[in-house]
Each structure stands twice: as C-alpha cells, then as structure tokens.
Amino acid sequence: MKRKNHIPPKLAHRFLTWFLRDDLAEEVQGDLEEQFYRELDITSPFRARLNYCYQVVNYLRPFAIGKSRSIQLIYYAMFQNYFKIGWRNLLKYRNYSIINILGLSIGFGATLLLLLIINYENSYDKFHADHDNLYRVATRDADGNISDLIVTPQIPLMREEYPDIIGATRFFDGWSILQYDDTYALTGYHIVDPDFADMFNFRALKGNIKEALSTRDQMILTVSFAEKLFGSDDPMGQTVSIVDEDLHFTVAAIVEDPPKNSSLKFEVLIPWANAPSWLDVDQAGNWYNTFMTGYVRLSLHAKPEQTEEKLRAFVQDHFLEERKSSQIALLPLSDEHFRLTNNKRIISILGIIAVAILLISCLNFMNLSISQLLGRTKEIGVRKVMGSKRGQLVNQFTIEGLIISLFAIVIGIMTVYSILPKVNTYFSFDIRIGLMENLSILYFIAAICLFTLLICTLWPSVALSGLKPVNSMKGVITSKKSGGYFRKGLIVLQFSSSILLIVGTVVIWSQVQFMKNRDLKFSGDHVVSMLSWPELFKDADKTKQELIALRDQLENETLVKSATLTECVPGSYNENYNGFQSVDSVESKSVSLRQTTVDHKYFDTFKMKIVYGRNFSQANESDKQTVIINETAMKAFGWTDIDDKQLRSGGGAQIYNVIGVVEDYYYQSLKRSIQPVIHFYNPEVTTRLAVRLDPDRLREGIAMLESKWNKMDPYEPFDYSFVDETFDALYKEQERLGTTSSLFSLIAIIIAGLGLFSITSYTIRLRKKEIGIRKVLGASMWSIIVNLSGTFGVLILSSFVLVCPLIYLLSDAFLKDFTYRITLSPWIFIAGGAMVFLTAMLIVSVQSGKAAMENPVNALRDE
Amino acid sequence: MKETRLGEFEEVVMLLVGILGDEEAYAFRIADEFKSQTGRSGSIGAVHSTLSRLEGKGFLSSEMGKATAARGGRRKRIYTITAFGQKVLTASRDFKMSLWQQYPALAIEKLNYGM
Incomplete structure (x- = not known):
C-alpha cells in the first residue's frame, strides 16, 4: 500500500541518471531503490526520501561519474555501415543526388566567388602599415560638397603648423615624355614630398625610397616602367630626362609596381625639390587654383574629426576670403577606393546576393534532404525498434549529408579556382587564393564550408531522428502538420530570395540603360x-x-x-x-x-x-x-x-x-x-x-x-x-555590376528551380495514390494539374507579396547614389515576379502533368 | 607492483563479501550488513566505490545477477572474492595474528583497564 504511493524523489533520481556512468546505471538504481523501499518500511516517507537524496549525493565519486560516455566504444563498424548506406542511397536516388550536389556546388561556388570579390574590394590601400591614420586632404564647402583637390601651398603649411599631422605629401601628377639615351616613353610622373616614403609602404627593390626623395635630382621608377625605358640595362645610376621641362635625374631607386589594389598609382616619382617653377615657386602664393592631390598622416592619438575642427583656424588664417566658409576635410585613405569608384553600395549589393545564394542553396539542400529522408521513415522506424539511439540516427544522416555536401564543396572550390583567372581579367582584379598570399581567405573558406555543412546536414538529421518509431513504421508522415509548414516556409524563403535578386537585377539594368540613353545635350558619336x-x-x-x-x-x-x-x-x-x-x-x-x-x-x-x-x-x-x-x-x-x-x-x-x-x-x-x-x-x-x-x-x-x-x-x-x-x-562599374548580378541571379533561380523540381516530384510521389483515386473517381487531367500546382502557386505568390517591400527599400537605397535616376514603377516588380512565377509554374505543371497522365492502376497497386 | 595492502574499511568490506556469499554480496546488502555489524553507517556509494576499487586491484570479481521483480526488474552486481583476494585477506589476518602473538600479556591487561 505504502509502496505504491511513494516513489524515490524524482529530482534526485534525474540527477543520479545524469551524472552516473551508463554501465552502472542498472545496479546502482536498483540498489538505491531497494534501500529506499526498505527505509520506507521502517521510517517515514520523508526520511526515506531524505536518505535517498543522501545516497545519491554519496555516489558523487570519481569512479561513478559519467566519463563513460567518452569511454564508450566508437562503433567503427556502424560508421562503416553509415557510409555504405549513404553511398547506396546516393546511387539509388541518382537524380536527387545529382540535383542536390549540383545545386549546392553552384551555390557554394557562387558565394565563394562573390565573397572573394568583396574581400578584394575591401583590401584596397590596406597594405600600408599605417593605413588607418592616412587621409586625403579635401575641402568641404558650406553645402557639404567635397572637392578633393587642394591648392599647392596648403600641404607644407599644414604640416608645419599642426603637430597632429606627422606626415604630409603632395602627389602632383604630370604627363610628359621621358628620355633615356635614345628611348622615349610617354608617362605620368608624380612629384612628391619626402614624407611620402614614411607614409606609404611601397616596396623598394633597389635603392632607398626615402633617400631618393630627399635628394635633389634623383628619381624613382617602378620595375615595369624601368623595363620599358631601359630594357635589359641596369637603370640604377643612369640619367633620365623630362624633355620638355629640361630636367635631368639620376635613377636612385626601383620600386615594385603599386599593387592593383592601391588607389595611388604611379610609374615615376620625383622629389618635390625638383618641382618645376610653374608648379612650385609660381604657385607659392596661389590660394585659389585647386589642382593638387595631397595626403596627410595623423599621429596615433589624433582623431580626424578633432583635427578637422582644429584646421578651421587654418582656413581662417590662409584661405581666400570667398573660401573661408569651407572647411578642410580629411578623407580616410581606407575609404578612398570606395569614394572614387562610388561602389561601396555595389559591394553591399554583392554581399546581399552572396548571402542570398548561399541561403537559397542551403535551404534547397535542406528541403531536399528532409523530403528525401521522409521517404525513409520506415527505415528510421526499423532502426529505432532495433535499438538505434537518436544520436546514432543523427550520426547516420549527418554522414550521408556530409558525403553529398563535401562533394559539392569540393566541386564548388575547384570551379572557383579554375575560373578565377577569367574573373580577374574581367574585373581587372588581382585575386589570388594561396597559402602564402592570404591565409585569411582560407579561414574564410573554411568558415563558409563549416556553415554550409552545419546548416545542410546536422539540422535535417536532428529534425528527422525525432520521429516516433510507431508512426514512422506505419508510414505516417508526421510532417503533414508542423514539418509541412516548415518546408513550405523554406520554399517561400527561397523564392523570395530569387524574386529579390531578379527584380534587383532589372532595377540595376534599367538604371544603366536610363543613363546611357539619356539625352546628353551633346553628340559624341563619330x-x-x-x-x-x-x-x-x-x-x-x-x-x-x-x-x-x-x-x-x-x-x-x-x-x-x-x-x-x-x-x-x-x-x-x-x-x-x-x-x-x-x-x-x-x-x-x-x-x-x-x-x-x-x-x-x-x-x-x-x-x-x-x-x-x-x-x-x-x-x-x-x-x-x-x-x-x-x-x-x-x-x-x-x-x-x-x-x-x-x-x-x-x-x-x-x-x-x-x-x-x-x-x-x-x-x-x-x-x-x-x-x-x-x-x-x-x-x-x-x-x-x-x-x-x-x-x-x-x-x-x-x-x-x-x-x-x-x-x-x-x-x-x-x-x-x-x-x-x-x-x-563611365558606367563601366554599373554595367559590371549589372552583368555580375544578372549572372548570379540566374544562378540563384537555377538553384531554386532545381529545388522546386525535386520538391514537386517528391510531393507528387507522396500523393501518387491520391491522384490515382481521384482519376478513378473521374477527375480530369486538368483538374489534377490545377490541384497539384495550386499549392505551389500560392506559395510563390505569397513570397512575392512578402518580399516586395524589401525590394523597394533596397532598390531605393541603390538609386540614391544617382543624381538622375529612374522612378521605380510597379511594372518592374510585376515583371520580375511574373518571371519567377512562370518558371516555377512551368516546372510544377510539367511534373504534375506527367503524374496526371499516369495510369491509375500503377499508382494504386501497392507492393 | 600492485598495491596489496588492505585498509580497515576495505578489509571489512571484503570480509562481508565473503560472509554474504554468492547470492547476497551486492552493494546495498553489503552496506546494510556493514551497518548492522559495526553500528557505523556507511553510504551505498562509499561501499560501491570501495568494491569497484577492490575489483580493480583484482581482489574481487563481479557479475550481474539475475533480474528480480523486487527492484523494478533491475539486476544486481554480485561480488565474489578471487583466489588472489583470498590470499591477501589471509595474509592480512596472519600478519595481525603474528603481531598479537608478540604482544606482551601484561600490556594487554593494561590496555583493557587503562581506558
């Protein structure tokens, strides 16, 4: 009587099972229970419970605590089995596997490529050790407009008067013919101050930049220009002349060509000491003609905003009366590339595309894996009944997912690697993947791989391994309620992303066409x-x-x-x-x-x-x-x-x-x-x-x-x-962006299409019997097609409705960059949406048509 | 060389294993017996830990017994003394016996009445 009403304290019991080694569980629980009921017989229930707790706590001894979990055997044979089953399934559902691998590898490759491009664009001017403290000097007028050219005397005076500025150089560019012996070459030369050497980290191959720039009549050449002018001769110590200025220089240093991701480009550097008089002496008191580029380096503790404030006094002291309302602006060198190309927004658009594609392909993969695993509910049930633990099922499905996604990742990486040279030419980039060049990129790749693997494999297996054996044995697919919504959600997300990309591309192209076709009020043809x-x-x-x-x-x-x-x-x-x-x-x-x-x-x-x-x-x-x-x-x-x-x-x-x-x-x-x-x-x-x-x-x-x-x-x-x-x-950047985003949008919709293809064919397979019965009861082929396609149609329409506001916001932000911009007409949205809708409907209706034409006997006959 | 000496608690536990025999020598019973024999209370965990240590040293061996309805169908782990354990136990007793034999009779009197 007493016994039935009392059981050992639950909390203590759970605590015990939590920490106790698995192999001790049976005997210890038995012992403690025996003890508990004995105590119950001789003392009060309270005391018995107390005693139970005491005993549990007393089991907190090294020998009993659950290191067992790690000691447990690694079931080598089971792993072998997982691989075998995984491989067989891969071959058995060949079409799914190909679609899966193809989709994921395209998606992965595309994302990787985009991220490499973004990473490269961000790397501009970062190779200078002190790039955080380098600024281009500009003026900001009362209306906030930036003019990045300055007057000649400004730089040396700023350097002199402001201790925060620990380096300053002018970077004047002139064009001229340079002569060595009887070789002539047209080139841009740059006249710079001696601080140039300390501020920027261009690498000298021969000679010393600093020395060369602080000595009169010396000149620095880049390696490729030296080759052009000198051929195989050794340029060091030779004399080079600028013909029209009647200037003669000794070559004192050879530097590496400025890297492609440098905003400062030069072939020839000349010390300011040699500046021709029209540039130096004549300009000394010229505070109105702005044609000079200048850079400063701030000391480590100086904040650019504060320095700009301090420089207000400089404007008052030196600037001409009519320019006193303007302010000196310090533009960070690390932003210089984005400022010049105006493509910071473009880069963020590419970033969005990258994430969208990775998301689409991962979702696709997940959706496919889940629906494919749903076809294996019986297997899951049998495995569970035979004593497989949830963790083991997770292991199994994860390994199967791993096989596929590793395939995909390897294919993706190889593709990117092989097309990288073409990408470099097209964008005139200099992206390299290699251990020596950029270890960080490799970490980057590893991180995306891991992300892909996690999303794609772990998640579906965890979700599916939770199926109840009895249901799965019966073949009841529990997903009809919760999982169904989830998968539908994934489809919606996928198609939202595709619509976003397509409409975005249309917007970019319309803007480019708009700019190209606008009446320029002059005629430059012919x-x-x-x-x-x-x-x-x-x-x-x-x-x-x-x-x-x-x-x-x-x-x-x-x-x-x-x-x-x-x-x-x-x-x-x-x-x-x-x-x-x-x-x-x-x-x-x-x-x-x-x-x-x-x-x-x-x-x-x-x-x-x-x-x-x-x-x-x-x-x-x-x-x-x-x-x-x-x-x-x-x-x-x-x-x-x-x-x-x-x-x-x-x-x-x-x-x-x-x-x-x-x-x-x-x-x-x-x-x-x-x-x-x-x-x-x-x-x-x-x-x-x-x-x-x-x-x-x-x-x-x-x-x-x-x-x-x-x-x-x-x-x-x-x-x-x-x-x-x-x-x-001038619209090259926009056109490139247009091409890039159309290409990647195409990729995105292909992936989404592949996904839709396999999802529909899977769903139709599940509903085979239903279709058969409908046909037997007299449903027409068309009604079946409409019935099957309807669900997907609704999904795509709802994703369109969901994503429209987001598209509007993003395109509006993109168009803000342009003074003359298109107005966003609803037709752009409708066209993009319609394109996705029609493609999707085509895929779905072809498949449902196939199912609808099937002989119902084949569908209804089971086993 | 493995540790072959026995602590006091270890020795008692081993003796109890021997006393309880083939059917009864499992952790709860031993702890229970320990309490009734010595009047000291020891937790099952403490006994179990000692048992597993003694098993590790090779003095005891163990086997899962048959399932019984009494404890929710869970089986017991029954400990038995190995031949080596028997030898160590005997050696321990003999050692103490030899010490007692050398002990002066008078001193025993003293000990008995002194405290």
Missing part, C-alpha cells in the same frame, strides 16, 4: 579624340603650329565634318575649379566654377547649343578675354540675361566678359549633377584634338588622321578613342 600635346612630338614648337593648321585644314576634308582643339572632351573634364565673382553685382557672391578651355570650334563639333549670346569667334581678337558659361552657372549667379555681364576670377585681377551661355550638357557621369562650368577661349589650346568624322566613312577618316599624325613625328604611335564610347565607359 567624334574621335586624341591626346595632342605638342610635347608628344619630337619638335614641340613646330607641331603646335602644325596642329592648329591641321584643325583648320581638316575642315575642308570630305571625310571630316568638324574639328576642334580643346583642353578636354566630355567624359574627361579636369577637376579644376576656381571662384568667380560677378563684377557689377553689389553683394559679390563668389561661385566656384569648373574651368575648361576650348577653341571656337568646340561647341559646333560636339553639337552643343548656345542658348544666349554667341560663340567665340576667331576673327575677333578680343574674344580671348571672354568666356562662355553653362546654364547652371547662369542660374548660380542669378542672371536672367548676359547683357554686359563680367566675371572676375578669384585671387586675380583678370576680368572676363560673358558672351554666351551654352545649354547644360553632361560632361561627366550622370551619377553626378551638372555643376556650373566656365569655358575660356584659347584658339591655340592643343591638349586634345577632337574630330567629327563622316559616319559612313569612319575607317577612311581614321586612316587619314593617322597618316597626318605620323607626319608630325610623334614619340608614341597614333592612339584615338571615340568620345561616346569613353563617356559610356
């Missing part, structure tokens, strides 16, 4: 442009006159419509600004104008419209003191007409008459808005020659130009580019 400095020719003075003659003479050629000599062509305007004031207005507001110099043929050649006033005229000698501004500039000065309007340039006494206003044309990427522009007139500017050719006889025209060019004795061979093509190249 206009070839070539760099035509007189210095590029052996006799510079003669060539200058020849070029001017050539321009005038080309007018008469039948192959040529029009020709102009100019400083810049649209798409490559210099970042050259100066402040201008209206002379007659009382409150003399200064406007920063982008400066360019053109001749009288410029606007005609590019078919730009003069909307007020007139074009420059060659006949009119006084036109050299006149300027033409664009509409934006006119608005900036608040003018409604240009009668008697004059401009005074900042820092100079020069006064210009405004004789015309040109319609706002796009001289730079549509990512940026049109700024106020001023065109100076110089009929003898010879930086570039631009020629509009007869569209029907382009080839002849170019051949004609080449022969004329070669007659002028150039150092370098004839080289030309079409202005419209150069301009379109």
Whole structure:
C-alpha cells in the first residue's frame, strides 16, 4: 500500500541518471531503490526520501561519474555501415543526388566567388602599415560638397603648423615624355614630398625610397616602367630626362609596381625639390587654383574629426576670403577606393546576393534532404525498434549529408579556382587564393564550408531522428502538420530570395540603360579624340603650329565634318575649379566654377547649343578675354540675361566678359549633377584634338588622321578613342555590376528551380495514390494539374507579396547614389515576379502533368 | 607492483563479501550488513566505490545477477572474492595474528583497564 504511493524523489533520481556512468546505471538504481523501499518500511516517507537524496549525493565519486560516455566504444563498424548506406542511397536516388550536389556546388561556388570579390574590394590601400591614420586632404564647402583637390601651398603649411599631422605629401601628377639615351616613353610622373616614403609602404627593390626623395635630382621608377625605358640595362645610376621641362635625374631607386589594389598609382616619382617653377615657386602664393592631390598622416592619438575642427583656424588664417566658409576635410585613405569608384553600395549589393545564394542553396539542400529522408521513415522506424539511439540516427544522416555536401564543396572550390583567372581579367582584379598570399581567405573558406555543412546536414538529421518509431513504421508522415509548414516556409524563403535578386537585377539594368540613353545635350558619336600635346612630338614648337593648321585644314576634308582643339572632351573634364565673382553685382557672391578651355570650334563639333549670346569667334581678337558659361552657372549667379555681364576670377585681377551661355550638357557621369562650368577661349589650346568624322566613312577618316599624325613625328604611335564610347565607359562599374548580378541571379533561380523540381516530384510521389483515386473517381487531367500546382502557386505568390517591400527599400537605397535616376514603377516588380512565377509554374505543371497522365492502376497497386 | 595492502574499511568490506556469499554480496546488502555489524553507517556509494576499487586491484570479481521483480526488474552486481583476494585477506589476518602473538600479556591487561 505504502509502496505504491511513494516513489524515490524524482529530482534526485534525474540527477543520479545524469551524472552516473551508463554501465552502472542498472545496479546502482536498483540498489538505491531497494534501500529506499526498505527505509520506507521502517521510517517515514520523508526520511526515506531524505536518505535517498543522501545516497545519491554519496555516489558523487570519481569512479561513478559519467566519463563513460567518452569511454564508450566508437562503433567503427556502424560508421562503416553509415557510409555504405549513404553511398547506396546516393546511387539509388541518382537524380536527387545529382540535383542536390549540383545545386549546392553552384551555390557554394557562387558565394565563394562573390565573397572573394568583396574581400578584394575591401583590401584596397590596406597594405600600408599605417593605413588607418592616412587621409586625403579635401575641402568641404558650406553645402557639404567635397572637392578633393587642394591648392599647392596648403600641404607644407599644414604640416608645419599642426603637430597632429606627422606626415604630409603632395602627389602632383604630370604627363610628359621621358628620355633615356635614345628611348622615349610617354608617362605620368608624380612629384612628391619626402614624407611620402614614411607614409606609404611601397616596396623598394633597389635603392632607398626615402633617400631618393630627399635628394635633389634623383628619381624613382617602378620595375615595369624601368623595363620599358631601359630594357635589359641596369637603370640604377643612369640619367633620365623630362624633355620638355629640361630636367635631368639620376635613377636612385626601383620600386615594385603599386599593387592593383592601391588607389595611388604611379610609374615615376620625383622629389618635390625638383618641382618645376610653374608648379612650385609660381604657385607659392596661389590660394585659389585647386589642382593638387595631397595626403596627410595623423599621429596615433589624433582623431580626424578633432583635427578637422582644429584646421578651421587654418582656413581662417590662409584661405581666400570667398573660401573661408569651407572647411578642410580629411578623407580616410581606407575609404578612398570606395569614394572614387562610388561602389561601396555595389559591394553591399554583392554581399546581399552572396548571402542570398548561399541561403537559397542551403535551404534547397535542406528541403531536399528532409523530403528525401521522409521517404525513409520506415527505415528510421526499423532502426529505432532495433535499438538505434537518436544520436546514432543523427550520426547516420549527418554522414550521408556530409558525403553529398563535401562533394559539392569540393566541386564548388575547384570551379572557383579554375575560373578565377577569367574573373580577374574581367574585373581587372588581382585575386589570388594561396597559402602564402592570404591565409585569411582560407579561414574564410573554411568558415563558409563549416556553415554550409552545419546548416545542410546536422539540422535535417536532428529534425528527422525525432520521429516516433510507431508512426514512422506505419508510414505516417508526421510532417503533414508542423514539418509541412516548415518546408513550405523554406520554399517561400527561397523564392523570395530569387524574386529579390531578379527584380534587383532589372532595377540595376534599367538604371544603366536610363543613363546611357539619356539625352546628353551633346553628340559624341563619330567624334574621335586624341591626346595632342605638342610635347608628344619630337619638335614641340613646330607641331603646335602644325596642329592648329591641321584643325583648320581638316575642315575642308570630305571625310571630316568638324574639328576642334580643346583642353578636354566630355567624359574627361579636369577637376579644376576656381571662384568667380560677378563684377557689377553689389553683394559679390563668389561661385566656384569648373574651368575648361576650348577653341571656337568646340561647341559646333560636339553639337552643343548656345542658348544666349554667341560663340567665340576667331576673327575677333578680343574674344580671348571672354568666356562662355553653362546654364547652371547662369542660374548660380542669378542672371536672367548676359547683357554686359563680367566675371572676375578669384585671387586675380583678370576680368572676363560673358558672351554666351551654352545649354547644360553632361560632361561627366550622370551619377553626378551638372555643376556650373566656365569655358575660356584659347584658339591655340592643343591638349586634345577632337574630330567629327563622316559616319559612313569612319575607317577612311581614321586612316587619314593617322597618316597626318605620323607626319608630325610623334614619340608614341597614333592612339584615338571615340568620345561616346569613353563617356559610356563611365558606367563601366554599373554595367559590371549589372552583368555580375544578372549572372548570379540566374544562378540563384537555377538553384531554386532545381529545388522546386525535386520538391514537386517528391510531393507528387507522396500523393501518387491520391491522384490515382481521384482519376478513378473521374477527375480530369486538368483538374489534377490545377490541384497539384495550386499549392505551389500560392506559395510563390505569397513570397512575392512578402518580399516586395524589401525590394523597394533596397532598390531605393541603390538609386540614391544617382543624381538622375529612374522612378521605380510597379511594372518592374510585376515583371520580375511574373518571371519567377512562370518558371516555377512551368516546372510544377510539367511534373504534375506527367503524374496526371499516369495510369491509375500503377499508382494504386501497392507492393 | 600492485598495491596489496588492505585498509580497515576495505578489509571489512571484503570480509562481508565473503560472509554474504554468492547470492547476497551486492552493494546495498553489503552496506546494510556493514551497518548492522559495526553500528557505523556507511553510504551505498562509499561501499560501491570501495568494491569497484577492490575489483580493480583484482581482489574481487563481479557479475550481474539475475533480474528480480523486487527492484523494478533491475539486476544486481554480485561480488565474489578471487583466489588472489583470498590470499591477501589471509595474509592480512596472519600478519595481525603474528603481531598479537608478540604482544606482551601484561600490556594487554593494561590496555583493557587503562581506558
């Protein structure tokens, strides 16, 4: 009587079983129970329970505590069996296995590749040991606009006056012909301050950078430029001349080429001590003309924001009156690449794609594994009845999953490895996978592998091993309620990601097309442009006159419509600004104008419209003191007409008459808005020659130009580019992104399609009997197809509805980068959604059609 | 060389194993017997730990007994003394006997009345 009402304290009992060695469990529990009931007979239940607890605690002895679990045998034979069964299942469901491996390896490979790209983009300028403390000096005007060029005297003065700045260098780029012996090479050279050596970590192969930069008349060459100029000769100690500046240098150091992931690119470095007088002496007091790049290094403890604050005093002390409202900005070098290419957002988009693809393929894999394992419920049941523990089932399914996912990962890695060179060429990247180059990437790969393996294998096996043996023996698939929702959820997630990627791609492409197709208000088709400095020719003075003659003479050629000599062509305007004031207005507001110099043929050649006033005229000698501004500039000065309007340039006494206003044309990427522009007139500017050719006889025209060019004795061979093509190249980044994201979206939808294919075929297999019965009872083929496809249709529609707001937010964020952007029309969404929907429905209906046409006898006959 | 000396508790436990015999020498019974024989209480865990130590030294061997309804169908682990264990036990007794034989008779009187 007493016994039945009392059992040993549950908590103590559970504690005992928790810590006790498994092999002792039986005897100890027996002993303690015997003791308990004995105590119960002779004392009170309370005392018996107390005693039980006491006994349990007393079993907390080293010999009894559960090290047994690790001591347990590793069932080698069982593992062998798992592998065998896993392998057999792989072969038995060959189609599933191929789809599974293919899907996962594509997904894994794509993710890996994207992550490598992202990692590379993030690696820009990080190779400088002190990259966290390096900043590019810029100015931020009152409206928050950044101008990254500065005046010449600014850098040395900042270095002198601010102890926080422990290094500073100018990085002036000039182009010229360099001469060694009788070899000439056109190259960009950079003039830098001695601090350059300490701030940046470019590696010297021969000589010493620091020494070379602090000594007059010495020069540093990159290895590839040295090869170009010297061939096999040893360049060290040789003399190199810059022909047009009459400067002569001794080569004092050879450095490695700046890595591809460096924002600073150079071939030749020259110490500032050798700067030509027009750059150094003449500019010493010039606080208005910004054309210099400068970098500073802050001391370890200086915060950039605080330093910017302190530099306000510098602006007050030195800057011109009209620029005193602006502020010196320090732009981190580690962000420089993103700032220049404006692709930080692009990189995050690629990141989203990478995660989405990995997610899609893992979900796919999971979904497939689960549905495949559901077909093996009987096996699970039998195994459980035969004494298999849950842990062992987990082991088994994990091993099967491991086989497949390891296959997939290996295939994925090999694919990435083999296409990496092509990717590098396409993006002009320099990604390398190797032990020596980047150990961190390998960790990275290992981490994704582990993630994939965990998600893909452990999870389904844990979920499935929990099935109740009785149910699974009966073949009852318990998933009909809970698991079914879960799998449906996975499908929804998968298709949401696919729709996201596809619509995103459509948005990117529409934006690129929009920018390319926009009326640029100038015409660059069939206009070839070539760099035509007189210095590029052996006799510079003669060539200058020849070029001017050539321009005038080309007018008469039948192959040529029009020709102009100019400083810049649209798409490559210099970042050259100066402040201008209206002379007659009382409150003399200064406007920063982008400066360019053109001749009288410029606007005609590019078919730009003069909307007020007139074009420059060659006949009119006084036109050299006149300027033409664009509409934006006119608005900036608040003018409604240009009668008697004059401009005074900042820092100079020069006064210009405004004789015309040109319609706002796009001289730079549509990512940026049109700024106020001023065109100076110089009929003898010879930086570039631009020629509009007869569209029907382009080839002849170019051949004609080449022969004329070669007659002028150039150092370098004839080289030309079409202005419209150069301009379109400004969208290279966006186009690449478009291509990349379309490619990867395609991959994503293929994976999702594969997944849907196997899920439907599996579901249909499960419902085989149901279909058979329906047919026997008179259901038509169509009603069956509709019935089967309906479920999936609903799932895809709901994923579309779910993902739409997210797509909207992301595309809006992407488009914020562009000044001229498309409006997001609902059609983009509907088109993307419809595409996914139709693809999915095609897959599903083909399969359900197949099932619906099946003879019901085959379905209903069992075993 | 394995430890062959016996502690006091170990010796008693071994003797009890011998006394209880083939059917009864399992941890709970031994602990119970220990209590009734010595009047000291010892937990089953302590006895079990000693038993397993003695088994490790080779003095005892054990086997799972038959299932009985009494303890929820769980089996008992029955300990028996091995030949080696028997030898160690005998040696321990002989050693003490020899010590007692050398002990002066007078001293025994003293011991008996002194305290």
